[in-house]
Amino acid sequence: MAVYTEVTAEELADLLAGYDIGRPVSMKGIAEGVENTNYLVTTEQGDFILTLYEKRVACGDLPFFIGLLDYLAAQSVPCPVPIHDRAGQVLHTLCDRSAALFSFLPGISVRRPSVAQCTAVGAELAKLHLAGRGFDMRRENDLSLAGWERLREDLGDHADALWEGLGELLDSELAFLRAHWPDDLPDGVIHADLFPDNVLFLDGDVSGMIDFYFACNDLLAYDIAICLNAWCFEVDHSFNITKARAFLESYRSVRPMSAAETEALPILARGAALRFLLTRAYDWFHTAPDAYVRPKSPDEYLRKLRFHQRVKSLSEYGLAP
Numbered sequence: 001m002a003v004y005t006e007v008t009a010e011e012l013a014d015l016l017a018g019y020d021i022g023r024p025v026s027m028k029g030i031a032e033g034v035e036n037t038n039y040l041v042t043t044e045q046g047d048f049i050l051t052l053y054e055k056r057v058a059c060g061d062l063p064f065f066i067g068l069l070d071y072l073a074a075q076s077v078p079c080p081v082p083i084h085d086r087a088g089q090v091l092h093t094l095c096d097r098s099a100a101l102f103s104f105l106p107g108i109s110v111r112r113p114s115v116a117q118c119t120a121v122g123a124e125l126a127k128l129h130l131a132g133r134g135f136d137m138r139r140e141n142d143l144s145l146a147g148w149e150r151l152r153e154d155l156g157d158h159a160d161a162l163w164e165g166l167g168e169l170l171d172s173e174l175a176f177l178r179a180h181w182p183d184d185l186p187d188g189v190i191h192a193d194l195f196p197d198n199v200l201f202l203d204g205d206v207s208g209m210i211d212f213y214f215a216c217n218d219l220l221a222y223d224i225a226i227c228l229n230a231w232c233f234e235v236d237h238s239f240n241i242t243k244a245r246a247f248l249e250s251y252r253s254v255r256p257m258s259a260a261e262t263e264a265l266p267i268l269a270r271g272a273a274l275r276f277l278l279t280r281a282y283d284w285f286h287t288a289p290d291a292y293v294r295p296k297s298p299d300e301y302l303r304k305l306r307f308h309q310r311v312k313s314l315s316e317y318g319l320a321p
C-alpha cells in the first residue's frame with residue numbers, strides 16, 4: 001500500500017484550521033497509487049483528498065500541476081480541484097513534505113475497460129486537450145526522447161539481465177525514434193499518464209481524471225498514443241481494434257486530428273510503448289524487495305512495442321488507410 005507518511009489527527013486539525021472547509025471528522029489512508037501518499041479526509045463539509053508529495057514529484061513542478069488543475073477545473077474538466085486556504089494558498093508543508101488538499105471525485109476506475117468506456121475516455125481526452133489551450137505555464141516533458149535515452153543509459157547491462165537481447169532492441173528502437181520522431185504536430189498540455197487507474201466512471205460517464213503528475217507540454221497526438229496503449233490492449237496482450245476505433249472516433253468527434261497526426265500514430269505509439277517499457281524496467285531494478293508496492297511488468301510494454309513495430313497500415317488501428 002502507498003501510505004508512506006503517517007499524518008496524525010493533530011497535524012490534520014492544525015492544517016485544516018487554515019481553511020474554510022470545516023473541522024476534520026475522519027481520515028483514511030488510500031492504498032492505491034505508488035508515487036504519493038493520499039488520504040481521504042472527511043470534514044463537516046464533505047470529502048477531500050489530502051496528498052503528500054513523496055520523492056518522485058519534483059517540488060519545483062508543483063506550481064505547474066496546481067496551476068493546471070485550477071485552470072482545467074475552471075473549465076469544467078472533471079479533475080481534482082485544488083482547495084485554497086483562507087490566504088489563497090494551496091501548497092503547504094506537512095510532515096516535512098509538500099502537501100495539498102483537493103476535491104474528492106466520485107466514481108470507480110476499471111481494470112478491463114469496455115468499448116463504451118474507451119469511447120467515453122476518447123472524448124474526455126480531447127476535451128482536456130482543448131481546455132488546456134491558453135494555459136500559460138510550461139513544463140517540458142522530461143520523459144520524451146532525451147529522458148528515454150537517460151533511462152536506457154541508467155539501465156546499462158540490467159536490460160539484458162531482464163531479457164537476452166533487450167539492450168540491443170532498446171538501442172535500435174531509440175535510434176529509429178530519434179530519426180523519425182515528429183516535431184511539427186499540434187502541441188499543448190497533455191496528461192501523459194491517462195491509464196485506466198487514473199480515470200473514474202460513474203453511470204457510464206467519466207466522473208474524474210486524476211494523477212496529473214506527469215502532465216507537461218508535448219504533442220497532443222502523443223497523449224492519444226499513450227491511451228491507445230493503455231486502453232486498447234487485452235490482458236492476453238492482443239490489440240483490440242474495436243476499442244481503438246471507438247476511442248479514436250470519439251476523440252476526433254471532439255478534436256479533429258490532422259492527417260499528419262494520424263499518419264504519425266504508429267511512431268508515437270512506439271515511443272509511448274518504449275517510455276513505459278523503460279520506466280517499468282527502471283523500477284524493476286530500483287524497487288527494494290521489501291517495498292510497499294510491487295513494480296509493474298515491463299514485459300507488457302515490450303509486447304506492445306513489438307505490436308506497433310509490425311504495424312503496416314493505419315487500418316490496424318481501426319482508421320481508414
Ligand SMILES: Nc1ncnc2c1ncn2[C@@H]1O[C@H](COP(=O)(O)OP(=O)(O)OP(=O)(O)O)[C@@H](O)[C@H]1O
Pocket residue numbers: 002030032033034035036037038049079080102103104105106197198208210211212213
Ligand atoms: N481527487 C480524487 N478523488 C477521488 N479519489 C482520488 C482523488 N485523488 C486520488 N484519489 C484516489 O487515490 C488513489 C491514488 O491517487 P493517485 O493515482 O493520484 O496517486 P499516485 O500515488 O500519484 O499514483 P500513481 O501510482 O497512479 O502515480 C487513486 O487510485 C484514487 O483511488
Ligand SMILES: N[C@@H](CCO)C(=O)O
Pocket residue numbers: 193195276279280296
Ligand atoms: N501508469 C504507469 C505508472 C505510473 O504512473 C505505468 O503503468 O507504468
